[in-house]
Amino acid sequence: MPETMISMKDVTIRFGSLTANDKVSLEVKEGEIMSLLGENGAGKSTLMKILYGLYTRESGEIVIDGNVMPKRYAPADAIKLGVSMVPQHFMLIDSFTVAENIVLGEEQQISHLMMSKEKACAKVDSLCEQFGIPLSPKQIVGELPMGTKQKVEILKALYRGTKVLILDEPTTVLTPQEVDELFVLLRSLQRKGITIIIITHKLNEVLDISDRVTVMRLGKNMEVLETSHTNAQELSRIMVGKEVSNVYVEQGEDEAKQQNAVFRLVNLHTKREGERCNLQGINLDLFPGKVVGVAGIDGNGQTDLVEVLTGTKALSKGEIRTGDQCILANTVEEMRTLGIGIIPEDRTQQGLVLDLTVRDNILLGYKSDTRFEKHGIINLQSANKYIGDLIQKYDIRPARGNAVCRFISGGNQQKVVLARELERTGLKAVVASQPVRGLDVGAIQFTHSTLLKLRSEGMAILLISSDLDEIKTMSDYIAIIRNGRIVAFKKASDFSKDEIGLYMGGAKSEEVTA
Amino acid sequence: MKNLLSAERMARLKWQLLDLVYVLISIILALVVGGIFLLILGSNPIEAYHIMFQKAFVSFGAILRRMTIYLLSGLAVAIPVKSGMFNMGGEGQIAAGAMTAAMLGSALALPAGIHPVVCMLGAILVGALLSSISALMKLKFGSSEVVTGIMLNYVVMYILQYLSMYPFRGSPNSPQTAEILETAKIPRLAEGSQASYGLFIALGCCLLFAFIMNRTRFGLELKSAGFNRLAASYQGVRVGVMSVLSMAIGGGLAAMAGAVEVMGGRYLYLDAYFTNYGFDGIAVAYMARNNPLGVIVTAFFLSTLKVGAVALDRQAGVSVYFAIALQGIIIALLVSPYLVESVFNRIRQKRLAKRKEPAIKTAST
Numbered sequence: 001m002p003e004t005m006i007s008m009k010d011v012t013i014r015f016g017s018l019t020a021n022d023k024v025s026l027e028v029k030e031g032e033i034m035s036l037l038g039e040n041g042a043g044k045s046t047l048m049k050i051l052y053g054l055y056t057r058e059s060g061e062i063v064i065d066g067n068v069m070p071k072r073y074a075p076a077d078a079i080k081l082g083v084s085m086v087p088q089h090f091m092l093i094d095s096f097t098v099a100e101n102i103v104l105g106e107e108q109q110i111s112h113l114m115m116s117k118e119k120a121c122a123k124v125d126s127l128c129e130q131f132g133i134p135l136s137p138k139q140i141v142g143e144l145p146m147g148t149k150q151k152v153e154i155l156k157a158l159y160r161g162t163k164v165l166i167l168d169e170p171t172t173v174l175t176p177q178e179v180d181e182l183f184v185l186l187r188s189l190q191r192k193g194i195t196i197i198i199i200t201h202k203l204n205e206v207l208d209i210s211d212r213v214t215v216m217r218l219g220k221n222m223e224v225l226e227t228s229h230t231n232a233q234e235l236s237r238i239m240v241g242k243e244v245s246n247v248y249v250e251q252g253e254d255e256a257k258q259q260n261a262v263f264r265l266v267n268l269h270t271k272r273e274g275e276r277c278n279l280q281g282i283n284l285d286l287f288p289g290k291v292v293g294v295a296g297i298d299g300n301g302q303t304d305l306v307e308v309l310t311g312t313k314a315l316s317k318g319e320i321r322t323g324d325q326c327i328l329a330n331t332v333e334e335m336r337t338l339g340i341g342i343i344p345e346d347r348t349q350q351g352l353v354l355d356l357t358v359r360d361n362i363l364l365g366y367k368s369d370t371r372f373e374k375h376g377i378i379n380l381q382s383a384n385k386y387i388g389d390l391i392q393k394y395d396i397r398p399a400r401g402n403a404v405c406r407f408i409s410g411g412n413q414q415k416v417v418l419a420r421e422l423e424r425t426g427l428k429a430v431v432a433s434q435p436v437r438g439l440d441v442g443a444i445q446f447t448h449s450t451l452l453k454l455r456s457e458g459m460a461i462l463l464i465s466s467d468l469d470e471i472k473t474m475s476d477y478i479a480i481i482r483n484g485r486i487v488a489f490k491k492a493s494d495f496s497k498d499e500i501g502l503y504m505g506g507a508k509s510e511e512v513t514a
Numbered sequence: 515m516k517n518l519l520s521a522e523r524m525a526r527l528k529w530q531l532l533d534l535v536y537v538l539i540s541i542i543l544a545l546v547v548g549g550i551f552l553l554i555l556g557s558n559p560i561e562a563y564h565i566m567f568q569k570a571f572v573s574f575g576a577i578l579r580r581m582t583i584y585l586l587s588g589l590a591v592a593i594p595v596k597s598g599m600f601n602m603g604g605e606g607q608i609a610a611g612a613m614t615a616a617m618l619g620s621a622l623a624l625p626a627g628i629h630p631v632v633c634m635l636g637a638i639l640v641g642a643l644l645s646s647i648s649a650l651m652k653l654k655f656g657s658s659e660v661v662t663g664i665m666l667n668y669v670v671m672y673i674l675q676y677l678s679m680y681p682f683r684g685s686p687n688s689p690q691t692a693e694i695l696e697t698a699k700i701p702r703l704a705e706g707s708q709a710s711y712g713l714f715i716a717l718g719c720c721l722l723f724a725f726i727m728n729r730t731r732f733g734l735e736l737k738s739a740g741f742n743r744l745a746a747s748y749q750g751v752r753v754g755v756m757s758v759l760s761m762a763i764g765g766g767l768a769a770m771a772g773a774v775e776v777m778g779g780r781y782l783y784l785d786a787y788f789t790n791y792g793f794d795g796i797a798v799a800y801m802a803r804n805n806p807l808g809v810i811v812t813a814f815f816l817s818t819l820k821v822g823a824v825a826l827d828r829q830a831g832v833s834v835y836f837a838i839a840l841q842g843i844i845i846a847l848l849v850s851p852y853l854v855e856s857v858f859n860r861i862r863q864k865r866l867a868k869r870k871e872p873a874i875k876t877a878s879t
Contacts, residue, residue: 312747332750342748350748355741356734364738364749367731376731 004063005030005164005195006083011050011060020046022219023060028164033186033196035206035227037239038216039440040410044199047216048166052085053078065163082163086153086170094142099124101141102156109159127159132188146297147178151185164195171205175297176468176501183209201239202469203232215239240441261285262322262428262460263340269317270304270484277301279308280484281318286429286460291451293475293492294464297504301484302464303345306433309462310342311335322428333367339428341421343414343435345464351417352405358416359387359401365420390419395446411443418450429460436470448474468500482506534811536858537801541815544844551839555832562832567818569825576821577814578709579779583608584813585716586771587795589723590764592804596727597760598740599649602663604768604792606670607644611637611769613674615776616783617682619694629697634773641769642762644670649761653754659761667792678785689785700778710778717810719767724806736760768792794820797845816841 006028013021021043028034036044049055051062053075062069064081078084092101099120103109109123124137133151141152150170157165167186171179186196186209200206206213207227215222215238222238268282279301286292296302307313309320311332320327322338335342344350352361363383366372372383387401394415398408405413414435422430432451436444451474455461464481465471471478471492478495480488480503488495488503502508549559570577587604594601601607615633624632647666648659675689684692700710727733738746739756747753772788780787798816802808823837 310748311750332748336750344748349742350744353738353742353745356738360734360738364734364746364751367750373731378729378731378734380729 002030002032003066004028005065006051006197007061007063008047008051009061011047011062012058013046013050013055014058019219021050021057024216024219024221026051026214026221027224028195028197030195031190031193032211033190033198033209035210035213036197036199036216037201037203037206037213037235039201039239040438041218041440042201042216042239043219044216045168048085048168048197048199051078052083052166079160079162082161083166084157084160084162084164085166086150086157086168088168088170088172090149090153092141092149092152094140096141097137098135098139098141098144098152098155099137101152102127102137102159106160124155124159127155131155131158131185131192133185145178146173147175147181150174150178150182154185154189158189158194162194164197165189166197166199168199169201170198171200171202172466173298175505176497177505179205203235203239206235207232260288262288263338264321265318266321267318268305268308268315268320270308270313271316276303277484279304279318282481282484282486284462284479284486284489286462287476288428288460289455289458290476291455291461291463291474293471293478294462294481294486295468295471295478295500295504296464296466296481298466300482302433302466302481304484305481306342306344306431306464309335309340309431310344336367336424337426339424339426341424341427341430343417343421343430343432345433345437347410347413347417352413354406354413355404357402357404358391358396358408359383361405361416362387362390362420365424390423394419411439411446414439414443414447418447422450422454427459429462430454431462431464433464434466435463436465436467468497471500472497480504533803533805533808537803537808537811539858540847541844544840544847547843547847548836548840551836552832555836557832562826565829566822566826566837569829570818570822573708573821573825575703575708577817578703578707578713579775580817580820581813582709582713582716582778583771583775583791584794584798584817585713585720585809586767586774587791588798588802588809588813589719589806590766590768590771590792591796591799592802592806592809593723593727593736593767594645594757594760594764595799595804596733596740597736597756598743599652599757599761599764600660600663601645601648601761601764601768602660602796603645603648603666603670603765604663604795605789606663606667606792607641607765607768608772608791609674609788610644610670610772611641612772612776612788613677613691613783614640614769615698615773616691616694619698619777620684620692620782622698623695624697626697629695630700630777633694633698633777634770637769637773638766641765641767641772643765645761645765645768646758649758653758674783675785678783682783684782691783693782694777698777699781700774702778708779710774712774712778715770715774719770720806720810727806768795771795794841797841800845 004027006026008024008026010023010025011021012019012023024043024047026036026047036047038044046055050057053073056072064078064083067081069077093104096104099117102124103120121137124135128135133155135148135151135155141149144152154165170182174182190196198205198210210227212224213227213230213235214224215235217239225235263286265282265284268279270279272278277300282301282305284292294302294305304313308315308330311330311334315328315330320330325338327334327338348354353364356364363372363378371386372379384401390396391399391401396412396415396419405416430451435447435451439447451461451463463471463474475492478490478492478500479486480500482504499508545563549563552559552562587608590604590607591601614637618633618636619629622629622632644666648662651657651662652659678691679689682691684690700712703709703711703713727737735746735751736756738749739751739753743753771791775788776783794816798809798812801812801816819837819841823834826832826836827834
């Protein structure tokens with residue numbers, strides 16, 4: 001019987017009126033891989049932040065490796081006891097080398113007075129060998145792919161002599177191949193006696209990697225299960241509280257439709273600004289009643305693509321064709337009149353002005369709409385009525401037009417964006433970028449079914465997502481974007497997941513022309 | 515539906531009232547802290563405050579006259595802030611507006627009804643151009659509008675000094691222009707009163723901008739540009755245009771403040787007379803949390819404080835600088851990130867917690 005490494009008992013924490021963790025217990029044995037499963041907002045990250053010393057609990061006991069933890073302790077104390085955390089967004093300094101990043105803050109392990117780069121490299125090399133991680137210490141971190149950056153983070157923890165490794169949503173930024181590599185690495189760490197806790201909301205990962213799983217819902221823990229004795233259905237039922245029906249697109253019907261694209265994006269180019277990937281010749285067609293899914297690792301031109309279709313980023317070359325029109329200079333108003341609705345990837349930064357009310361945010365999208373304004377003066381009565389209707393139709397809560405968007409939940413914020421963008425008159429196409437990122441399961445289902453309903457109404461939909469499962473389940477066609485180009489375009493059913501991964505990672509490519 | 519709407523309106527009203535309560539509490543706290551200072555200085559705080567407010571209200575016209583300027587110079591800051599711009603050039607814009615009004619008022623021969631309008635429009639134009647320089651420089655070169663605003667103040671001040679000392683000097687004794695013609699004067703509220711009908715122009719501006727900010731497309735776009743430039747541009751708002759326009763409005767309003775004082779108060783431009791009104795405008799806007807209607811309250815308060823301080827200096831031997839210090843304390847209390855508000859909330863939370871169950875600590879993040 002292995003020893004108990006982490007024991008958290010009846011841990012409670014509140015943020016204002018929200019009880020983020022309500023008497024949550026967690027027990028992790030030495031050398032096991034434990035998954036912490038739950039929807040967004042279930043309290044997984046909060047629980048781990050308490051364990052790591054970032055938050056102070058209100059009540060409950062915590063024992064780390066036999067040490068009873070005081071009520072207040074700092075991450076430094078947790079680190080001393082061998083707990084470390086690999087954050088979802090990596091905390092690395094891009095301009096430093098791998099070795100520099102790893103020893104940063106713990107230089108005294110190598111030398112007390114002067115930082116010796118050679119010694120640091122040697123130390124990192126020996127660590128890499130010890131744990132079987134292929135890294136070259138002299139590489140600049142900024143140039144590494146996400147999967148490798150994650151390994152740097154893990155090695156950073158190992159360098160600090162970690163015994164318990166907490167990974168917060170480790171797979172969201174990885175390609176399927178990188179996920180496999182990560183899991184191989186985690187298993188080898190497990191064999192070296194390291195205890196691993198993975199925070200995740202993805203069922204298949206839980207089943208793939210972990211020995212046991214603790215399921216959380218709404219700040220409480222529901223059940224602790226042996227992974228070998230459970231399946232995806234059971235886990236999702238516990239996690240969500242009800243059976244989840246997957247919305248699957250019926251693929252392969254009515255091939256004739258694809259002949260007449262509503263929008264044709266031809267050879268789109270944009271200027272490169274800073275680090276961000278620009279468009280280097282995008283060719284893509286949007287068909288009425290079809291979902292075209294754009295898969296790709298974040299930062300391969302998706303943002304520019306959305307901004308071009310929004311009209312906020314100018315085309316440097318190429319054109320957007322629709323009907324007999326041909327647009328070279330894309331402005332926001334132009335794209336609006338063409339009938340394109342935009343669901344941007346970051347609803348808090350691009351989608352909404354958070355400090356304005358629901359009503360004002362919706363009104364903002366209806367410039368010079370004579371229903372709501374005359375000579376620039378807003379007709380409150382008709383605006384309030386219209387917005388009241390939208391609130392009802394999209395079930396936005398609280399059901400008040402004057403609720404400030406900052407203070408409503410993420411799911412409801414997204415509903416405000418949907419209501420504004422999808423209720424435009426003359427809507428022909430919808431561009432949805434990461435439409436469900438950070439939403440809970442209920443809001444995800446709402447968003448997806450709303451998009452699919454539009455699809456059945458004959459709307460053309462461009463779905464841009466880095467979540468392959470989403471792309472696979474939602475799309476009729478899949479296009480893969482890499483370095484500002486579409487490197488593959490096929491019917492969704494003709495792609496295997498591995499193949500998508502290979503294209504995303506650049507191991508495979510075919511130039512697609514319109 | 516109608517009930518729902520009125521309930522909404524009530525809720526909003528409640529929030530606005532609460533805001534006002536916070537402002538009032540801050541003012542009272544500041545008076546208390548000021549009182550402690552007075553004690554240290556060796557005077558009786560109650561007596562001093564008594565003199566201050568009593569004397570201030572004796573010269574009510576002086577309060578209204580000063581308030582007229584503050585209303586406009588406060589708006590001149592509050593409106594650009596809504597679009598994310600800080601109008602630091604109020605000093606220069608006020609003085610330039612005043613000089614423009616003085617020059618047009620003395621040089622042009624126009625009928626009584628039109629003359630003040632022409633002077634006002636001229637001043638607005640000059641002020642708007644001045645503030646647009648800062649806004650455009652920010653837009654084109656990314657230079658901070660705060661820095662260029664401050665620097666422009668000096669440029670303007672020295673140019674005006676030159677103008678009032680040499681080409682347009684109207685008096686052999688002091689650097690001032692000639693008095694404006696009778697046709698250009700804005701009438702006083704009453705015979706012998708210090709305040710003029712300019713007060714109503716200023717109040718009208720407050721109401722107008724309250725309406726513009728809350729009920730027009732332009733106001734909506736201006737606010738959205740201030741809160742989140744990216745999201746605003748995604749909705750087709752021309753963010754750059756908005757920031758320049760809001761600064762132009764701010765400059766125009768500041769210039770109006772100077773012009774109104776020339777046409778309704780001083781009747782001429784006197785060098786160095788129009789100092790600190792611009793900076794006081796920042797305080798007025800900040801205390802009002804940039805709400806055009808709140809500006810009415812804070813402008814009145816600040817001018818009472820200033821007028822009272824002069825009386826205090828004469829009667830109780832407490833320096834005018836005390837009023838400035840008091841003003842500083844009030845602003846510090848108002849801006850130190852919602853200090854009063856958080857204290858208020860904490861008290862309320864404690865009371866709630868006590869009512870529910872014995873002592874549960876709420877996590878503070």
